[in-house]
Amino acid sequence: MTTTPSVNRTAPKPWQWLVLALGLCLLLFVLVAEVIAPAVRESSTPSVPPAAAPDTALVQRGAYLARLGNCAQCHTARGGADYAGGNALLTPFGRVYPGNLTPHPTTGLGAWSAADFRRAMHQGIRPDGRVLNPAFPYTSYTRITQSDSDALFAFLRSLPAVDAPHRAHELPWPLGTQTALTAWRWLHFSEAPDSPGITEADTGPSARRGAALVQGLGHCAECHTPRNRLGGLRSSQAWSGALMPDGLWYAPALNDNTEAGVAGWDTADIATLLTHGQRRQAYVAGPMAEVVRNSTQYLNAADAESIALYLQTLAPATPAAVKSPAIADTTPSSPLGAKIYENQCAQCHGKQGEGVADAYPALAGNRSVLMGNTNNLTLTVLRGGYGPSTSGKPQPHGMPPYQLSLSDAEVAAVLSFIRKSWGNAAAPVTEFDINKIRNSPIR
Numbered sequence: 001m002t003t004t005p006s007v008n009r010t011a012p013k014p015w016q017w018l019v020l021a022l023g024l025c026l027l028l029f030v031l032v033a034e035v036i037a038p039a040v041r042e043s044s045t046p047s048v049p050p051a052a053a054p055d056t057a058l059v060q061r062g063a064y065l066a067r068l069g070n071c072a073q074c075h076t077a078r079g080g081a082d083y084a085g086g087n088a089l090l091t092p093f094g095r096v097y098p099g100n101l102t103p104h105p106t107t108g109l110g111a112w113s114a115a116d117f118r119r120a121m122h123q124g125i126r127p128d129g130r131v132l133n134p135a136f137p138y139t140s141y142t143r144i145t146q147s148d149s150d151a152l153f154a155f156l157r158s159l160p161a162v163d164a165p166h167r168a169h170e171l172p173w174p175l176g177t178q179t180a181l182t183a184w185r186w187l188h189f190s191e192a193p194d195s196p197g198i199t200e201a202d203t204g205p206s207a208r209r210g211a212a213l214v215q216g217l218g219h220c221a222e223c224h225t226p227r228n229r230l231g232g233l234r235s236s237q238a239w240s241g242a243l244m245p246d247g248l249w250y251a252p253a254l255n256d257n258t259e260a261g262v263a264g265w266d267t268a269d270i271a272t273l274l275t276h277g278q279r280r281q282a283y284v285a286g287p288m289a290e291v292v293r294n295s296t297q298y299l300n301a302a303d304a305e306s307i308a309l310y311l312q313t314l315a316p317a318t319p320a321a322v323k324s325p326a327i328a329d330t331t332p333s334s335p336l337g338a339k340i341y342e343n344q345c346a347q348c349h350g351k352q353g354e355g356v357a358d359a360y361p362a363l364a365g366n367r368s369v370l371m372g373n374t375n376n377l378t379l380t381v382l383r384g385g386y387g388p389s390t391s392g393k394p395q396p397h398g399m400p401p402y403q404l405s406l407s408d409a410e411v412a413a414v415l416s417f418i419r420k421s422w423g424n425a426a427a428p429v430t431e432f433d434i435n436k437i438r439n440s441p442i443r
């Protein structure tokens with residue numbers, strides 16, 4: 001027996017109405033979910049940028065945290081779009097390129113969920129399971145809390161999506177391989193335990209909060225703690241000072257008051273150094289000037305004070321080992337150095353190396369001048385120096401570069417002179433020391 005189609009073309013039966021109604025409800029529900037709950041679907045529909053206004057308070061907190069973590073420093077190329085990928089980072093093993101953090105669906109983080117992002121920050125692992133190169137300082141960022149990670153991610157999602165593909169790292173085989181990275185992690189990386197959010201746990205400024213900021217998002221150890229041959233941080237020598245990977249700038253010891261330790265300082269002075277870039281004799285320079293320019297100048301008062309309180313705990317609070325300028329102790333180390341100083345430097349730094357308050361650093365009794373490592377002095381004289389422009393110090397004075405006007409022997413002579421005058425008593429600098437830095441291919 002055959003069923004005639006006409007039978008089915010009669011008026012719908014009640015159960016068919018029910019199916020239709022349910023279908024419509026479902027459709028309506030999907031539409032509503034599209035409009036009112038885009039956040040819920042964030043991870044499953046990456047190509048749709050957040051349409052509804054994201055939680056502005058969360059985004060603002062994320063923007064603040066991005067500055068604290070100085071993400072833009074590495075993830076923004078010179079002249080490029082913000083956070084769309086950075087210039088090559090020189091590591092002792094090769095060049096590594098920081099990728100695109102904007103929400104572009106294919107070249108950025110558009111397809112990532114908040115959980116994916118947290119995993120990258122906390123464990124250094126991408127959503128596709130690949131482990132990340134530790135030139136991305138997740139060795140410090142691992143301390144990030146869930147809520148800070150979510151705020152940072154919300155901020156990054158709020159950026160305009162930029163189509164900027166990753167550049168391939170330039171690492172000799174097998175250094176960039178997943179096997180090598182996995183081995184490295186096994187030796188040098190430990191995931192931080194989940195900590196209660198520092199932001200929530202501490203109400204006022206505290207050394208504990210400062211520790212979380214310095215060791216976590218601030219990633220200060222990445223420069224101020226020495227590394228072993230494989231590039232792992234030597235935790236047993238934490239904060240004891242290190243040459244930067246380019247072999248040029250020296251990040252002085254934060255646990256030694258004759259280098260960058262601030263144990264004897266007022267908390268307010270330390271906070272000012274971090275937010276304005278200069279305080280008393282300390283004038284930040286080189287990579288630290290970048291840190292102040294892009295990151296620490298934006299610290300709010302409570303966070304700056306917290307960091308100051310923590311930094312004070314790093315070195316024993318002995319009376320500052322820095323000597324005050326002796327009255328007339330000017331036995332010059334060489335007549336050449338004295339002559340250059342008189343002609344080229346004294347107009348700013350003073351006849352007795354006394355400097356000018358809030359403008360030119362004193363060189364007499366200045367620990368940066370007396371430090372064992374003389375790279376920073378040499379770089380300052382060869383390349384000149386400008387402090388970071390900050391809201392507290394918008395137009396810092398600068399120092400001209402001398403690489404064209406002074407020879408290696410002359411730079412060595414003037415530096416040896418300032419290290420031995422006005423009560424200063426540090427070892428001389430050799431022509432060879434200057435030559436090494438002048439001829440470095442790295443700018």
Ligand code: HEC
Nearest residue numbers: 066069070071074096097098099120126132133135136137
């Ligand atoms: C010192 C430089 C540096 C800083 C500072 C830095 N990053 Fe990176 N980041 C890198 C490098 C290099 C990579 C590439 C690592 C790789 O591909 O193995 C990277 C990769 C990433 C990735 C993985 C991207 C991808 O598609 O694989 C994320 C996410 C990330 N960074 C987020 C951040 C955030 C958020 C901050 C600020 C809190 C930050 N980074 C600060 C250097 C840096």
Ligand code: HEC
Nearest residue numbers: 218219220223249250251252260282283284285287288291
């Ligand atoms: C990119 C590398 C880098 C990072 C990250 C970094 N520093 Fe530095 N820091 C340096 C270098 C290089 C110097 C030496 C130049 C100078 O004296 O300013 C320095 C100097 C300092 C000084 C001494 C300044 C002076 O002039 O006496 C202090 C204090 C300091 N850093 C604190 C910090 C703190 C706190 C952090 C984390 C928020 C930090 N640094 C992160 C590289 C870095």
Ligand code: HEC
Nearest residue numbers: 283284285344345348361368377380385386387397398399
């Ligand atoms: C036009 C004024 C000017 C002249 C001339 C000048 N300097 Fe400077 N010097 C400065 C300023 C400003 C700074 C701080 C730079 C900074 O913040 O990075 C500085 C920094 C320094 C530092 C680093 C001090 C520290 O605390 O980190 C040394 C060393 C130094 N100068 C030596 C010299 C020598 C040697 C000469 C002569 C060959 C010289 N300067 C000429 C203005 C000058």
